[in-house]
Each structure stands twice: as C-alpha cells, then as structure tokens.
Amino acid sequence: MKEQHRCDGMLTIECQLPQSHVLSKDEASELTALVARDLAAVLGINQDSALVFCAATFGSEQLLQPQFPIQAHISQYASAAFQGTAHDNQVLSIGASNGRMPSGLTPTQPSQALLHMPFCLFTQDRHLAEQFEAQLMHKGMVSPPTYAALNSRLNTTGVNVIKHANYMTYLDLVAMMHNHYEHLGLGHLWQIIETALVSEAPKTAVQTPIHNHFFLVDHLLFTPFFSWSQFRQHFATEDTADYITWLMAQRLSLGAFATHGLSIRAFQAETWPLSEERVCLGQFEQQRIKRAYWTERHAIHPPHPDQAVYHMDEQAGVVAVSWTDSATATTTVHYPVTPQGIGDIEQQLPSNTQPAIQQPLTDNPEWLT
Numbered sequence: 001m002k003e004q005h006r007c008d009g010m011l012t013i014e015c016q017l018p019q020s021h022v023l024s025k026d027e028a029s030e031l032t033a034l035v036a037r038d039l040a041a042v043l044g045i046n047q048d049s050a051l052v053f054c055a056a057t058f059g060s061e062q063l064l065q066p067q068f069p070i071q072a073h074i075s076q077y078a079s080a081a082f083q084g085t086a087h088d089n090q091v092l093s094i095g096a097s098n099g100r101m102p103s104g105l106t107p108t109q110p111s112q113a114l115l116h117m118p119f120c121l122f123t124q125d126r127h128l129a130e131q132f133e134a135q136l137m138h139k140g141m142v143s144p145p146t147y148a149a150l151n152s153r154l155n156t157t158g159v160n161v162i163k164h165a166n167y168m169t170y171l172d173l174v175a176m177m178h179n180h181y182e183h184l185g186l187g188h189l190w191q192i193i194e195t196a197l198v199s200e201a202p203k204t205a206v207q208t209p210i211h212n213h214f215f216l217v218d219h220l221l222f223t224p225f226f227s228w229s230q231f232r233q234h235f236a237t238e239d240t241a242d243y244i245t246w247l248m249a250q251r252l253s254l255g256a257f258a259t260h261g262l263s264i265r266a267f268q269a270e271t272w273p274l275s276e277e278r279v280c281l282g283q284f285e286q287q288r289i290k291r292a293y294w295t296e297r298h299a300i301h302p303p304h305p306d307q308a309v310y311h312m313d314e315q316a317g318v319v320a321v322s323w324t325d326s327a328t329a330t331t332t333v334h335y336p337v338t339p340q341g342i343g344d345i346e347q348q349l350p351s352n353t354q355p356a357i358q359q360p361l362t363d364n365p366e367w368l369t
Helices: 025-043 069-081 126-139 144-154 170-183 187-198 228-234 240-259 281-286 341-348
Strands: 005-015 049-054 091-094 114-123 162-169 203-207 213-217 220-225 263-268 293-299 307-313 317-325 330-336 354-360
Touching: 005 126, 005 144, 005 170, 025 049, 025 091, 025 126, 025 144, 025 162, 049 069, 069 091, 069 114, 114 126, 126 162, 126 170, 144 162, 162 170, 170 187, 187 203, 187 213, 187 240, 220 240, 220 281, 228 240, 240 263, 240 317, 263 281, 293 341, 317 341, 330 341
Parallel strands: 049 091, 220 263, 307 354
Antiparallel strands: 005 114, 005 162, 049 114, 203 213, 213 220, 293 330, 307 317, 317 330
C-alpha cells in the first residue's frame, strides 16, 4: 500500500460477561460503515485514507502479543484488497463466513469482559496519524447508531450486554493494562510484557523479593525452576510456606506471560545465584526443562512408604509426587512445571506399588530432599 502511516486502533467494548463474538460478512459491512463515519467525525478525516475493520471481539491478551499478530494479519488482508493506487477512501470489512473468521483472525475465549474489535487506518497525512494517537481515546465515544448496532449484534440473550464502548489505540490499551497490573501489585509482570511488546530488541531481567527470576530475550521468557530441596538450600529457609509463596507466584506469572504470547523456557538452575557470564541465552537453553515436569533423585529417607505420595498444598494443589525404588535405594521426585505436568507424571508412576496416597507437603518435606 502507498500510505505511509498505519494507525492501529480498536473499538473497545466493556461487556457484562467475557465472551467472544464473530460477525457475519453482512453484519461486518454494516458495522464497519458506522465505524468509518465515527472515525471521520472524531478525527476530522478530510484527506485520502483507507480503513480495515475486523468484526470479531478479542481479549486484551490476544491483541497485546509480541509483533502484534492480529494487526499484522489485518494489514496483510488490507494489502491484498487495496492493491494499486485506486483505493483512496475505501473501507474493508472483515467478517465471518459460516461462523469462521479468516486465517489468523480467530478470537480465543477471553478471560475478561473488556473486549476489542481491532482496525487499521491507513493515511498519508502525518498530522492525522499524530491526532489518532493523541486524541482517539479522549474523543472517541461511539455514536448512538454504532452503539445500537453493536448491542444488536452482540445481544444473544435478550439482555443489554454492553456497559460502555469507545475507540482507543493500541498504546492506550498498553497504558491501561500497565495501570491494571500496577493496581494488582503485579507491575513487575507488566514490565516484562510491555518490554516484549514495544521494545525493538526486547531484553530485560526482573527479580522479585520472594525469589522469582525472569529473563526476557525477544519473545522468549527464561525462568529458573527450583525444587524444594534447591529452594531451602539457595535461600536458607526451612519453612515450606516460603516455597509455596514462590510457587504460587511463579505459576501466576507464567500464566500471565503465556496469555500474552511469550514463549516460556523454564530451566534447571544447577548453581545459584547465576554468575554474570552464565546469564546468556545459550546457557539457558542448555539447562532448559523440555518436559512438562522435572525430576530429582535422592537417597531414600525412611520411612517413605512403598507407594507414590502426592505432596499437596491447599492453595497450590499438587506440589510434587515422590516414590521409592528399593533396588537403587533412591527416591524419585517429580515436580509439575506446567499444568500438563501432573498428567505426564502420572504416566510415569510405577505400576507394581500400592495405590498412591495424598498428604500435606508440611507432613514430610524431608522426603523431597
């Protein structure tokens, strides 16, 4: 396309419940015409421009991913539709065919009730592009006709589903999410996610007071996974509550990173703390835990029963699974690293022992050391 400026924006809708919607091609065309009229009024568009509107609702996490894949796909469809120079003031709507959106534009089930319909505005006007970024959110309330059309198309229950709707830019959404994470006391997580989103060469390291460590390189998120035996040794504690606090924060953090499209690379910290020369991508990859669980082996600590033991916590659930092998006089301990880890561990349980038992981690933590 010949336009020099691509303005990335969205129609943001605060709904009663988190649910994904896709509009048909006819519905998309109707809504896109209304959006184009709103934007022309809000931004004072009076020069050649082109608009591409995606008529499906996405959660914030799906839009805010490294390299912004949803916007990239919208731009690809725009380039195909607006070839040549005879597309000034054209509008392209992207809707569903038989309930299916085009490749790369399928919304996932959102976790929050704040939903977004993304669009791209292409223009040669630098001033318009600057106004778009500076003023869209402040001036961008949807018009009554657009609001009515939205509520009609998203209403599947007979109840008004929309609480609020307005236009905003991607940078507005980044700022909103920054404030949201800060309010939750999770600003360190957003620091990593925002770096992955907006930095040209993303790279940062973050450490929490409770010993969570995160290393971002491009879209890769490296983090050490500590067993209980490592944690008590590295951080001089005998209190399993400290470990559970770390584990819960670790799981929450990795879940947030994954929803924003970061690729998680848990690694085994053979020594700790890491020396400066060991903080590198190659070293992380060498120590990477490639399965959904991680295994340690120790000498048997009597009186470990001759059966698998699930070491549990009321909040964290399964912390580890251990069992003994009398032939080798060792205790095998498996730690789930991802939610799939528990199922994978159960596939490894020996079949020649009594049924597994569950007990609180606090009962016999020495069995994990």
